[in-house]
Amino acid sequence: MLENKLQKKIEIQDQKFIKELFGNFDKNIKLIQENLNIDIVQREGDILIIGDENNVLLGENLIKQLMELVGNNESLTIQNISYAIGLLLEGKNERIQDITNDVIFVTDRGKPVKPKTIGQKKYIELIQGKDLTFGIGPAGTGKTYLAVAMAVKAFRNEEVSRIILTRPAVEAGESLGFLPGDLKDKVDPYLRPLYDALFDILGSEKFQKYMERGMIEVAPLAYMRGRTLDNSFIILDEAQNTTREQMKMFLTRFGFGSKAIVTGDITQIDLPKGKFSGLKHAEEILKNVDEIGFAYLTGKDVVRHNLVQKIVKAYDEHEAKIQKKLKNEKKSEK
Numbered sequence: 107m108l109e110n111k112l113q114k115k116i117e118i119q120d121q122k123f124i125k126e127l128f129g130n131f132d133k134n135i136k137l138i139q140e141n142l143n144i145d146i147v148q149r150e151g152d153i154l155i156i157g158d159e160n161n162v163l164l165g166e167n168l169i170k171q172l173m174e175l176v177g178n179n180e181s182l183t184i185q186n187i188s189y190a191i192g193l194l195l196e197g198k199n200e201r202i203q204d205i206t207n208d209v210i211f212v213t214d215r216g217k218p219v220k221p222k223t224i225g226q227k228k229y230i231e232l233i234q235g236k237d238l239t240f241g242i243g244p245a246g247t248g249k250t251y252l253a254v255a256m257a258v259k260a261f262r263n264e265e266v267s268r269i270i271l272t273r274p275a276v277e278a279g280e281s282l283g284f285l286p287g288d289l290k291d292k293v294d295p296y297l298r299p300l301y302d303a304l305f306d307i308l309g310s311e312k313f314q315k316y317m318e319r320g321m322i323e324v325a326p327l328a329y330m331r332g333r334t335l336d337n338s339f340i341i342l343d344e345a346q347n348t349t350r351e352q353m354k355m356f357l358t359r360f361g362f363g364s365k366a367i368v369t370g371d372i373t374q375i376d377l378p379k380g381k382f383s384g385l386k387h388a389e390e391i392l393k394n395v396d397e398i399g400f401a402y403l404t405g406k407d408v409v410r411h412n413l414v415q416k417i418v419k420a421y422d423e424h425e426a427k428i429q430k431k432l433k434n435e436k437k438s439e440k
Contacts, residue, residue, distance in 0.1 A: 221252070271340075342356050347375060
């Protein structure tokens with residue numbers, strides 16, 4: 107029934123864009139067609155969009171946004187195309203290229219580090235404007251990586267004299283005591299994600315140099331006790347696994363000229379039974395302090411494999427059902 111469908115032609119100047127748009131094995135174009143319920147065909151080097159009027163207009167908007175994205179030297183991926191489609195379908199005013207225009211830092215390998223979602227952009231803005239920021243959200247939302255990038259940027263700009271990254275060494279079903287080696291060997295696996303982020307952003311040579319000179323310190327949270335940290339950029343990662351006492355200890359460490367970021371996922375708490383998460387406690391008692399920023403990232407901000415976003419969504423929906431059931435049971439008891 108082609109005669110009842112709207113057809114919209116988009117002229118393409120850069121034929122490399124066509125290759126990016128279709129992707130390997132046409133994965134990208136299939137994603138667009140399925141989500142917007144349109145057909146997209148290549149005709150004489152241009153793009154023809156076919157479908158119902160509203161869907162075609164959405165498709166045209168999307169294609170033009172993706173063209174701008176590629177024009178800014180961005181590669182088209184399943185993740186950023188999916189996110190751009192989501193913004194359009196939700197009627198959001200933000201365009202994906204406006205979100206990804208803000209480069210935080212360019213690594214030594216020339217890789218630009220930038221926010222990829224609205225949630226990530228708001229997270230970065232809070233870090234820029236607040237001395238203490240909490241980044242709360244599920245795995246894969248870039249909480250730790252973006253925090254490390256902001257720390258390196260501040261260090262490079264000589265806004266701080268050192269970077270301190272810390273994590274609580276909490277066992278997740280395994281015992282530290284049975285691991286081989288000395289204390290450092292036992293603790294290092296807990297700190298590995300922080301090492302990985304620094305290594306990726308700084309490169310191996312600078313990472314080693316700064317570590318040796320004490321300009322970068324990666325240590326378990328217990329090592330923070332009794333210290334006052336001036337002119338430092340401090341990141342507490344996996345904060346959901348702190349106790350209330352540990353969180354208070356950390357929050358009272360940073361001194362003049364310092365900035366702190368606390369990241370965590372309150373859905374993955376590994377504390378022993380009876381221990382209340384320091385992150386949840388801090389959120390509860392500090393949420394009304396103006397000088398402190400709280401950034402809440404969601405499954406929509408996941409920038410790992412597309413499947414991770416679906417997994418996070420499935421767990422969230424399952425948890426919501428459990429909470430609803432518990433609520434209904436309490437009502438019936440009354």
